[in-house]
Amino acid sequence: MKRVDLKESEYIVKPATIIKAKPMTALEKFFEIELDSGASLDHEPGQFVMVSIPGAGDAPISVSSSPTKRSSFDLVVRNAGKLTGVMHRLNAGDKIDIRGPFGRGFPIRILEGNDLLFVAGGLGIVPLRSLINFVIDNRRDFGRVNILLGCKTPSDMLFGDEVEQWGQRLDVNFNCTVDKSDPDWKGNVGLITSLIPGVNLDAEKTFGVVVGPPVMYKFVIKELLNKDIPARQILVSLERHMKCGVGKCGHCQIGNYYCCQDGPVFTYEEIKDNIEAL
Amino acid sequence: MSKPRVAFFDFACCEGCQLQVANFGEALLDVLKLIDVVEFREVMSEKSNEKYDIAIVEGSITTNHDIERIKKIRNTAKVLIAYGSCATIGGVNGMKNNFPLEKIKKYVYNKDANYFDTIATKAVHQVVKVDYFVHGCPIYQPEFIEVLKSALRGLPYKVPDYSVCVECKLNENECMYDKGITCLGPITRAGCNSWCINNGNICYGCRGMVTNPAKNAQMDVLDKYKIPLDWIKNKINMYNKAGEQAPEEK
Amino acid sequence: MKQFKILEKKDFPQFIKRLSKKHKVVAPVSRGNKSYAFTQVDSSDQIAMKYIPTILPPKKYFMPQRETLAQYNKSKKTFQTVLEFEELVIFGVHTCDLAGIQCLNIVFSDTPKDINYIARKNRILIIGLECNDYCDEYASCKVMDSHHPNGGYDLFFTELKESFIVHVNTLEGEGIIELTGLFKEATSNHLKEREGVIAAKKKIFKDEVDVHYKDLKPMFDKSAGSKVWEDLEKRCLSCGNCTNVCPTCYCFDIIDEINLDLDTGYRIRQWDSCQNEDFAKVAGGESFREERGQRQRHRYMRKFSYPVERYARHFCTGCGRCSRTCMAKINLKETINALAKENR
Secondary structure, X not given: OEEEEXXXXXXXXXXXXXXXXXXXXXXXXXXEEEEOOOOOOOOOOOOEEEEEEOOOEEEEEEXXXXXXXXXXXXXXXXXXXXXXXXXXXXXXXXXXXXXXXXXXOOOHHHHOOOEEEEEEEHHHHXXXXXXXXXXXXXXXXXXXXXXXXXXXXXXXXXXXXXXXXXXXXXXXEEEEEXXXXXXXXXXXXXXXXXXXXXXXXXXXXXXXXXXXXXXXXXXXXXXXXXXXXXXXXXXXXXXXXXOOOOOOOOOOEEOOEEHHHHOEEEEHHHHOOOOOOO | OOOOEEEEEEOEXXXXXXXXXXXXXXXXXXXXXXXXXXXXXXXXXXXXXXXXXXXXXXXXXXOHHHHHHHXXXXXXXXXXXXXXXXXXXXXXXXXXXXXXXHHHHHHHHHHHHHHOOOOXXXXXXXXXXXXXXXXXXXXXXXXXXXXXXXHHHOOOOOOXXXXXXXXXXXXXXXXXXXHOOOOOHHHEEOOOOOHHHHOOOOOOOOOOEOOOOOHHHHHHHHHHOOOOHHHHHHHHHHHHOOOOOOOOOO | OOOEEEEEHHHHHHHHHHHHHHOOEEEEEEOXXXXXXXXXXXXXXXXXXXXXXXXXXXXXXXXXXXXEEEEEEOOOOEEEEEEEEOOEEEEEEOHHHHHHHHHHHHHHHOOOOOHHHHHHHOOEEEEEEOOOOOOOOOOOOOOOOOOOOOOOOOEEXXXXXXXXXXXXXXXXXXXHHHHHOOOEEOOHHHHHHHHXXXXXXXXXXXXXXXXOHHHHHHHHHOOOOOHHHHHHHHHOOOOOHHHHOOOOOOOEEEEEEEOOOOOEEEEEEEEOOOOOOOOOEXXXXXXXXXXXXXXXXXXXXXXXXXXXXXXXOOOOOOOOHHHHHOOOOOOHHHHHHHHHHHHO
16 A cells, blocks of 8 residues: 655645633633644635544634634534534634634624514524624624524523624614522523514514524524514524535535535525424 | 552452553553553562552452452552453453352362352443443553543543444454454444454454344344354354353253 | 457457456456455456456546545644556456446536546546446446446557457547557457347347336436335444445545654545444534434435436436445345335
């Protein structure tokens, strides 16, 4: 067996540096990352990267920042495996490698000019934040914006300061809920689906953008359909196990779709008959 | 950075896994560059004096004294690696659990039975927390080294949760069942690179079973190959009996 | 008709000898009772000319069970992608396996291209071998239309009475003809004899299942709630044999290995199987194909539905390996017939 260097490969990595790192909750840690080449990541909101650490492997992580932020990008990493465990030990100044961005993000050009209803459950806020901040940074290009946020308890809330700012904006309708309250919590208590009926929207020009844990989708989508939002205007981002990111390894397959290439963003129209999707 | 102090201990076992480590050959020199072996009964007479970072434990827990001793080891060690079937799943010592304890005690020690303290065989993790497992009877050397590297780097090591058949097929061995021979490959967890079958032997299930072994489907297979259930049960019992406690005295 | 050459059977030993002097040659070799494996040979008597599909298909040369994708050095901060390859002649590839290699070619040439696969494939020469009769009862190559050659080889051997008639398909194939210097032009008698073989095959090979080729995809597309999957749920051991031996399964895992210096190491790609417990499990612990029946359905859909949509091609070659190797005797022909029966 001969071995030669390959200058062209889907597995080439881009060296990068962590410029900021801070724990968010007991399980999640925030990272701000700069590519060493100085280039922008140039991602679409909703895309993901493969984070690679030689010796620990690589794993798919959603990009959490808006592409309007050019010089660096944000990742939120939950400590759930080998690579993410190693990630959690890293701090500002440490090096990692990046492949990607991969996948199909949110269709910004199609969303422009329309009303948006964001529904984020739990960690769903991580990929959705890239689109929400993009929309806020280009606020005039979009119609009415509603943000609904749900998490287990108030202490699980990610990006608390930023979320508070969204809530204070006059050009954004914001509402959030927790499954289980604590003594300091003054907001809603209950499932995120309970917030949807109260939203005032024009179904014909509203896009529902839903990201959350697998169990959430069916219930939220049902509420959105009840609001007469058409299936093609409901967008979801699906989580699957990914190894290659380039539509080959088979791990992320959802029926005939490769989540890493054809997704992770899908319209409900595309997946409603796919028995493996939801 | 100083090298981590590593101590090897043994409980009820044949010490064959220690021999596997001592027989690493060239890799042993590389291993010794990474660790400081402070206790290893089979190869050295020095003792650790209870100063070690990593304890590597062979053998199963079969006496009350063993329980005290393994608890002490656990309290001292930052990391505990159980290696070899006796330590990880009870192994052949588990066969004792096929019989009522008093009966087997009498059978072995006869009139002196009362002088011996014995309990149902337990794997190490059934008594104390185990951080890493190296399954096998004996251990498969490359896997031991993988586990050691993971432990030294503080990374998890995941024992494959698929069957030995997966590795056996990749090694392109002729299937034992096609030769008319019963093999435990289909229910035994992989990680040994189908070592035994590569060398013409069957899989004895020494690594323990996969988490979801599809019992009903297995019955169908036995039926199809006309293999009596007892045969396969006996084969499984050889290594996998410590999961159950000894039956009550009748 | 110049592309047909003749190799006398008496010259075959010399052919393998000369070929293996210049190239690494692999061919089907017996491995016990009714098992065969592609293995390196240097003499014709090592080769099993009448063989049933090998334990692993020749895909093992195109996408090896384990392959290094990159090597790294942590302290030097290098991460270099690499290609592992071997110049190789594969002799005696049956038409079903030629079809299997074509399927893999399509997948790995699809964007984004897999350079490792393509670069390796370009260094492998393929000599096909016609099946004049069925391998055994597990084969369903006629219904999948892979019982006769559809390209994908450099040379293709068809056995006649006294000789092999050899179709020369590529310049590289012609190179082998010249290198070995044992071939002569085919005469009209040879060509007629070949026609006879093909005509005889038409009588032997008949559709092996109760469904027409064209109806397979619609049938599988409708099968989501079928009892057939419930049956497979009860029977499957999820040992992964069916996918590992499949000539068109290409799922893989990527893992990092580190040397004992804890500094240098490799990124490795190795075969994986959708039948394995953890295959579709995400970090949170949820598995998207928890049930064995779902996993079996997925396997079949990846043969008879998804690739037809994506690449306009069935990814079953009818080689019969999955049925032959199944511990639980799950049989592809029976599964198809059971679905067909439900549909009626």
